[in-house]
Amino acid sequence: MGKSSAGLASKSLAVYVKDLRLELRSRFGLNAVFMFGITTLAVVSFALGQASLSPKILGALFWIIIFFSAMSGLAQVFVREEEQQTALTLRLTADPDAVFLGKLCFNFSLLIIMAAVITPLFFVFTDAPTAGAINFLVILVVGMIDLGAATTLIAAIISKASVKGALFAVLAFPILLPMLIALTLSSEKILAGESLGEVSKLLQFLIAYAIVMITASILLFKYVWQE
Amino acid sequence: MNMWWKYLLFLGMSVIIWISFTTPAPQQEIGEASRIFYYHIPQAWICVIAFAMSAYYSIKYLRKRHALDDDLAADSARLGLLFCLLATITGAIFAKVTWGAFWNWDPRQTSIFILLLIYGAYFALRSAVEDEERRAALTAVYAIFAFITVPFLVFVLPRMVPSLHPTDSVINKNLKFTMGPEVRTIFFSSLTAFTVLYFWIFNILKKTNLIRRKLETGTI
Amino acid sequence: MKGRPFELAYSFHFGILTDVFTLKAVNIGKKFGERIVFSAINLNLNTGDSVAVTGPNGSGKTTLLKVLVKLLRPSSGEVQFQDDDRVLDDDSVRARISFVAPYLNLYDQLTGEENLKFFAAVRGGNITGKEVESLLAEVGLARRGLDLVSTYSTGMKQRLKYAVALSGHPQLLFLDEPMSGLDDSGQAVVASIINKLRAECIIILATNEKEEYAFGQKQCRLGQ
Numbered sequence: 287m288g289k290s291s292a293g294l295a296s297k298s299l300a301v302y303v304k305d306l307r308l309e310l311r312s313r314f315g316l317n318a319v320f321m322f323g324i325t326t327l328a329v330v331s332f333a334l335g336q337a338s339l340s341p342k343i344l345g346a347l348f349w350i351i352i353f354f355s356a357m358s359g360l361a362q363v364f365v366r367e368e369e370q371q372t373a374l375t376l377r378l379t380a381d382p383d384a385v386f387l388g389k390l391c392f393n394f395s396l397l398i399i400m401a402a403v404i405t406p407l408f409f410v411f412t413d414a415p416t417a418g419a420i421n422f423l424v425i426l427v428v429g430m431i432d433l434g435a436a437t438t439l440i441a442a443i444i445s446k447a448s449v450k451g452a453l454f455a456v457l458a459f460p461i462l463l464p465m466l467i468a469l470t471l472s473s474e475k476i477l478a479g480e481s482l483g484e485v486s487k488l489l490q491f492l493i494a495y496a497i498v499m500i501t502a503s504i505l506l507f508k509y510v511w512q513e
Numbered sequence: 514m515n516m517w518w519k520y521l522l523f524l525g526m527s528v529i530i531w532i533s534f535t536t537p538a539p540q541q542e543i544g545e546a547s548r549i550f551y552y553h554i555p556q557a558w559i560c561v562i563a564f565a566m567s568a569y570y571s572i573k574y575l576r577k578r579h580a581l582d583d584d585l586a587a588d589s590a591r592l593g594l595l596f597c598l599l600a601t602i603t604g605a606i607f608a609k610v611t612w613g614a615f616w617n618w619d620p621r622q623t624s625i626f627i628l629l630l631i632y633g634a635y636f637a638l639r640s641a642v643e644d645e646e647r648r649a650a651l652t653a654v655y656a657i658f659a660f661i662t663v664p665f666l667v668f669v670l671p672r673m674v675p676s677l678h679p680t681d682s683v684i685n686k687n688l689k690f691t692m693g694p695e696v697r698t699i700f701f702s703s704l705t706a707f708t709v710l711y712f713w714i715f716n717i718l719k720k721t722n723l724i725r726r727k728l729e730t731g732t733i
Numbered sequence: 734m735k736g737r738p739f740e741l742a743y744s745f746h747f748g749i750l751t752d753v754f755t756l757k758a759v760n761i762g763k764k765f766g767e768r769i770v771f772s773a774i775n776l777n778l779n780t781g782d783s784v785a786v787t788g789p790n791g792s793g794k795t796t797l798l799k800v801l802v803k804l805l806r807p808s809s810g811e812v813q814f815q816d817d818d819r820v821l822d823d824d825s826v827r828a829r830i831s832f833v834a835p836y837l838n839l840y841d842q843l844t845g846e847e848n849l850k851f852f853a854a855v856r857g858g859n860i861t862g863k864e865v866e867s868l869l870a871e872v873g874l875a876r877r878g879l880d881l882v883s884t885y886s887t888g889m890k891q892r893l894k895y896a897v898a899l900s901g902h903p904q905l906l907f908l909d910e911p912m913s914g915l916d917d918s919g920q921a922v923v924a925s926i927i928n929k930l931r932a933e934c935i936i937i938l939a940t941n942e943k944e945e946y947a948f949g950q951k952q953c954r955l956g957q
Binding site for chain 1: 623627630634637641647650654655657659661665666669670672
């Protein structure tokens with residue numbers, strides 16, 4: 287009596303839809319993410335005034351804003367379950383793989399929404415060059431996948447810690463750093479007008495990283511989720 | 514007990530330290546500062562070994578749930594942190610002497626920095642969970658998850674950021690091609706000595722943990 | 734179901750299943766650090782059996798239930814589920830267990846109906862609108878299905894938990910403080926649910942109330 291993959295997909299979908307619905311009703315994650323992102327952007331823009339920035343700095347700045355915004359909202363999906371005491375109910379009734387996949391997709395959605403709002407605002411506020419917009423979009427999408435892939439398992443880990451605080455950022459940062467470096471470097475090149483071919487090595491790295499992280503997370507999640 | 518190899522280790526390390534300062538510097542272009550190779554690289558090497566052992570005991574813990582494996586994973590990490598600090602410090606000294614600044618974010622420095630952060634995060638997690646079994650399971654998962662990023666750090670990252678600091682690639686080439694036989698002997702002796710030292714310390718910790726577990730609970 | 738009309742009536746009366754579901758707990762113990770909560774507990778229960786777990790506060794009733802339902806790993810011993818002598822893996826068991834407890838909450842920001850649909854979907858099954866309605870009616874929440882659970886009273890939340898429990902067609906029913914927060918009519922609802930499911934389930938309940946001891950054929954007293 288094995289698990290059918292169709293069964294897993296529909297169960298994961300159920301978890302995903304549930305989390306999406308909860309988020310749209312309470313907006314905790316979205317609020318945190320947007321507040322952080324927009325405030326940071328505003329401060330940066332105000333400080334810059336009319337000065338324009340080199341692609342190097344723009345790239346770094348963009349990913350700093352994205353990283354910290356993500357940190358403020360990505361742990362929600364697990365922490366909320368623990369805080370509202372629904373985690374045990376979920377653990378009792380749901381397949382762990384379905385729980386992880388559903389919540390992974392939720393974090394992806396949160397990140398994409400965040401990116402969709404913050405990115406245009408970033409370009410407007412910093413007057414960054416928009417020549418390679420499509421290329422930048424590619425980097426953006428890959429970046430969001432990487433962020434979600436690396437942080438969802440960590441969100442599950444910290445949801446079980448007694449003292450949460452800044453633990454999420456502390457645990458996530460070392461794992462994310464290689465990825466952030468690659469993203470910053472490739473963004474710098476794209477903003478400077480180069481083509482995707484120039485950053486293909488970095489893109490390959492990012493994609494490989496995402497695949498490895500997702501696979502490892504799926505395998506390890508059971509040990510975090512179950513007691 | 515069998516103490517002879519411990520005396521040999523002491524003697525050997527003393528000799529290596531002496532020789533490292535009295536023989537000609539391994540890398541002529543860099544000069545005297547290159548002597549630090551004999552220390553810095555073995556320390557970085559042990560740091561990764563310790564991390565690997567921590568990941569190994571973490572996997573063992575998740576499979577069998579023996580508290581001893583959690584103790585060993587944590588102690589490996591402690592040793593790894595120690596050697597990571599040593600490697601970072603010796604690396605920074607070398608960087609200051611050779612390139613003028615203690616820190617310049619070249620790929621290898623970034624990697625060792627990330628390793629330091631991972632160890633720090635591991636211990637932050639340990640102190641944030643009260644329940645023993647939960648703490649053991651969560652930190653085991655984190656150790657394994659973090660370890661998976663190590664191949665990326667060690668092999669892929671340096672190749673991805675070529676434009677940052679060209680001078681660093683000299684060290685790599687140096688090890689592979691221009692190490693003379695004398696230098697090679699000293700280097701590998703140092704590497705062996707450090708490895709033996711690490712496993713000796715680890716063994717003591719292992720025995721201590723075993724005795725403590727058996728005294729406290731009667732099982733491991 | 735094949736067979737003569739008598740057998741059809743037989744299987745219909747006793748529920749969909751005619752095979753025997755077994756819960757085996759072999760010498761299980763649980764400790765947190767140095768503190769031993771319970772030890773050397775053996776249980777062998779089949780479909781139709783029921784046990785009331787009793788004992789003073791802090792004697793480990795909740796912990797025992799969590800271990801039996803595999804929410805917690807026992808420190809020693811093993812818990813096994815069998816279906817007609819075939820050992821079941823965790824996934825198969827998950828779909829057959831229903832558990833009502835104060836620490837197993839439903840989603841506040843979902844409606845009663847959404848909760849029912851979610852838990853049905855996540856168990857790998859399906860639930861129709863009609864089934865939702867009839868379940869809600871059975872627990873006395875007939876017209877509250879479209880309201881958020883956060884607007885429910887304590888008693889209503891408890892009733893909804895029973896609705897969710899029923900929707901799973903369980904073979905294993907765990908109840909921790911079954912009547913908590915319920916008024917007289919709520920208690921009557923629960924009593925009728927327990928009696929209805931008695932024949933097709935293994936029922937394990939943990940309680941402090943002497944009146945509830947009778948729900949179990951046998952008693953397991955902790956804390957001695």
